[in-house]
Amino acid sequence: MSAAIANNLLDTPESRFPLDLGIRIPRIRELYRLATASQWDPQKAVPWEDLHPERYTDEQRYAARLYWSRRAWGEYGAISESPALQIRFCQQKHEPDLRFFFTLRTQEESRHAEVCYLMAEHLGGYIDGPVQTAFQGSVATHGVRKMALDLGIPLEATIASLVCAAEEIAFDVFGHLIKITKNPVARRALKLIMRDEVRHCAFGWAYMEKRVRELTPEQLKGVEEAVVIMIEKVEMNGYHSAWLGPDTPATRSETAADRITYEAGLGATVEEVEKPVFVASVKRIREQMKPWGFTLKQFTHPKIEGAF
């Protein structure tokens, strides 16, 4: 068996016992309980009749369909990839609270994909892929499944990069979107998603708070590197915000659609108003991670003036 194969979680046979199911991280168990108590149904929780797509032009509806479809593709990543973390929690016997919480989290991601899909549908029809295939690279994957199954990558690195970095940025952008989105249905959909995302982010920080004290300097370095990669190679490649992607005809087409959607008040944002939110988010994450024992590097991006 090669080293590469032996390093994959799926090559490790199950060893179920002892099976601890007790409360080991009370804050995360509480998040699981809150999630259980806070379920909602995209079909019923959104007043779809208030959307009034007829009040928008064809161009606006098409742009918004594209925007909400892209949101759905992003949410789908958490259905297709993040459940691998659940397998890791189980197979490596991580705290039971993580295993319970993540089952709910996966269901929530499904609700998010569904509500975004429904928004696109109500606006005229969901679009099942980027119009320009060149944009697929930006939105196809955030690489979490691979990370979760790779035993060479510490779990803490995956949680820190996926949750404390990527989801934290998404959370701030949601807050910003809710402020600028005028359509009440679009705003309601965003609010419902954000309500779940609060718990997703809290989960990451609660887990890291417990684990970070137990990490070696080398492991901590791995965490830092994973966060940097997530910000530089995924977020700044346009995974969540198209304008951050490489300047290609495909990206320009996506950002043009975002601008039309934003101006229509149907949910998107644009470079000039999102930029300070993104920068502030990265700065906040850097501050929040300082107690872990490292300071994230300064980042640069061709569309953002100066290092941040």
Added chain:
Amino acid sequence: MTAQVAAQDPQVRRARRRRADPLVERRFPLHLEPHIQTIRGLYHQAKSAHWDPEKHIPWAKFDRSQYTPEQLRAAALSWSRRAWTEYGGLPETPAILIRFCLEHSGESDPKMFLTVRGSEEAWHTECCWRFADLVGGYIDRPANAEYSRLFNQDFHREAFEPGISVDAYIAVHSAILDGLDLELNRGFLRQATDPVIGTILKRMVQDKERHVAFGWIYLGERASAWTEAQRAEIAAEIDQALEGLLLSGAICAWLAPDGIARDIVEADGITREAGLGAMHVMEEREIVLQFLAEAREHLARLGVTIADIRDRIHLSG
């Protein structure tokens, strides 16, 4: 060698699995529209039927004084064992969910349904664990090491194996294993007189009914496109599962060989008499036999012929 015989040969099965191409996801086109309406309906039903173990189970109403210490000890073991079994879904469901996502042009309905199933399995596990704790203390492993090994089933790894088709996996796990589990839980519910246990089992049975319906609906949708080889594969995987999981005693403790799960069987008998949600061996045996007969008929209607193992069940335990 017929397709059926070839599919059952362990060496042929291993070789087939090795030959299979690795699974590579192609995310787009990403279908999120309803395709299998009945499964999308189950997903919507599941969202509407959501419940909360904290709120909907009247934990505080459990009256220990109604039971002897022996009954409470027995129930703690019976329900610990139930937690060990229910827990199997926590790594398995995310694995089969990802597998659906890796399949090209896969419908979204099964994926969405499975995300809710995962939550329900967590609630079931929590309830079993919590009740075991309430009656006398959750026990975190079987007393017998050989019996404990039966629980290491590696379903999550199997779900990722490209050599096993999704259809065969769903046939084994959702239609057969979940189906049998549902019937056993219905039996536990029929015998339960304690109101707390009754509420837990009622909730679990309601969820499990959807889990099993998912399996049969999915197979029904797919069956018309199966080739003879695919039917043979499905039959072989079911036969293998019944041999390795049911007849081994992993599902029904009284089928475990050499008395390795005698403590569980005895505890279940006492728990049953106390009305705390278990069954005697004879009662379980009847349910298993009836289920196998019905499942064979159901599969036959889909063109899948599985071995008849009922004589071996009659002679066991």
